[in-house]
Amino acid sequence: MEQHRTTAESTRDTHVLQGTAEHLAERYRGIFTPQMVERYVFESYATLGRTARIKTHLATLAGRFADDRLRALAQSMGSIAKDHPQVLFVCVQNAGRSQMAAALLSKVSGGQVEVRSAGSLPAGQIHPLAEDVLRERGIDLADAFPKPLTDDVVRAADYVITMGCGDTCPIYPGKQYLDWDVADPQDATLEGAREILADIEARVHALWERLQAPQGG
Structure with missing residues (x-):
């Protein structure tokens, strides 16, 4: 059967x-x-x-x-x-940090940034704490899912932001690469996950300001 x-x-x-x-x-x-x-x-x-x-x-x-x-x-x-800037967030499992960052940037930018996320070793599902702390901010990850890092999404990105995934992301000329030293919520408490989200949120706001700045200004 x-x-x-x-x-x-x-x-x-x-x-x-x-x-x-x-x-x-x-x-x-x-x-x-x-x-x-x-x-x-x-x-x-x-x-x-x-x-x-x-x-x-x-x-x-x-x-x-x-x-x-x-x-x-x-x-x-x-x-x-490309009608909007392209930003790719990459962490190891694409279950916590990169999902948080992608969701926050999508919300902060009001859809004025095309946001993607991926993982070097993707997990089987989104981390429950990531879903919980984002839900507290009114952001629903119901449609999100961990995705592996592929060459095509890196090629399309203007900005590639990595979080704890080392040298797994291919390097292409003409792109901005940033590495964010952000804690992994995998083993965090709920309060710890909230602190991680606050850290990511501050970085996302700074990135959004950077994206809005006049090119070459």
């Missing part, structure tokens, strides 16, 4: 992924071939599947992940215009 259920779920996911690939192929028509789009979709599914703790909506998450990667790649190629 378990094997039958697993096979049925796999078949369902395949149908979802194929439908997603067709949808994204239309979205990126003239930029990427349908074959490349399909490869990105199924590759994203396999990559997330290696670490995701809950598999129920894995095909849907993989579609979102593939879409973001394709958009980032198209931006880095100049095929899609």
